[in-house]
Amino acid sequence: MNNEWVKDYCLDEDESVHKAFYYLNKFRNHKIIIVTDTGGKAVGILTPGDFNEEHVGDIGGMSRYGVYAPEPLSHRCYDGVTVGEVCNRSFKFIRENEDKYSAGRNIFADAGIKILDIPVLDTNGAPVDIFARWQAFYREYLATRRLSRMSYVEPIYQAALLARKKGYDTISVIEFGVAGGTGLVLADLYARETERLTGVRIQVYGFDLGSGLPATDKAEDLLIAYKQGDYVMDESALRRQLRGAKLVLGDIRETAKDFFAKYAPAPIGAMFIDVDLYESTAAVLDMLLEPDDWYLPIVYMWFDDLAVGSDFSGEWLAIKEFNAKSLNSKITPEDMFSGRSDDCGFLMAGDLSVGATQQKRNVRYSHPKWATAKAGNSICELRI
């Protein structure tokens, strides 16, 4: 598995503390800097809690417990100071060959909330992984909905539970519309933890053009909200961050057509749809017309952009058209009103909990594992 990404969390001991501030603000998945010597060996760590709070306040809007808020930094008192000077040199770490979960849980339990991330070191003391509190206690974080992007966590978990119940050993989950990769990196991480909990292996794919939104002049594409070139991907930076996920680059209107032949993915159990445009969404949904073998009997779906558009534009139109033309599988619920805006982005009256309405399912009535026998065949009992 790729661990190049760990280097993004490392700073040489001669680097400035200002750079460490910047890094800690920028990072999403772990809030730690591993300080290394010239030989690449870990000699210390820096976490938000290691800074002198009297001087730096809440570290640029990031509370010491890792909550990110993009405010200006206030750390001038560290001018000219190196990370080597201020880092915590008596830090806890896990050895690469140890069981991360038992070693990590012990450290987290003793440290209380003070430690959120633990470096994992190889036999030479070089960092090879970072183990987070949320990973150590994943089931609990999941059940109490404390992970970021629960909209990705839950469909992946539900898909894995369904797969296990229906006798699949491997499934796929896909994000359509990757951009900078925040969502794909998380899906990749969550897939690894879900594999561990359920025993079901999970392939992760991310579809994107790479160069931002494609050109379009269709009114249904919500031109009022999006423009060509929005969300360009930094491909090499993203590839470094991916543990096992595969990028499928190109226009989805093309890549969707030969995806199955080219990649032979395991049956798809979850789809995260965030391509903004009607036409791109329609191309994604057309993939659901492919044979049932490529899917679980239920595909858990998340639509990112249901809060914009009307019944005749964007994702809503694509869903309605899909349901009209697909005989054996439907996207449900087709319509829910709460939290939707009109085509100009004004929120319509009603319940504002958009999140709940963004989750949908593709129910595949013709699937051989949909309803083969009454006894023991319930798919409604999935519990976290």
Ligand SMILES: C[S@@+](CC[C@H](N)C(=O)[O-])C[C@H]1O[C@@H](n2cnc3c(N)ncnc32)[C@H](O)[C@@H]1O
């Ligand atoms: C809002 S961004 C995705 C953000 C991402 N899901 C995240 O979590 O950060 C929308 C992405 O959809 C991609 N996209 C839209 N239409 C596409 C198409 N036809 N083919 C490939 N990518 C497309 C764009 O390249 C853009 O990166």
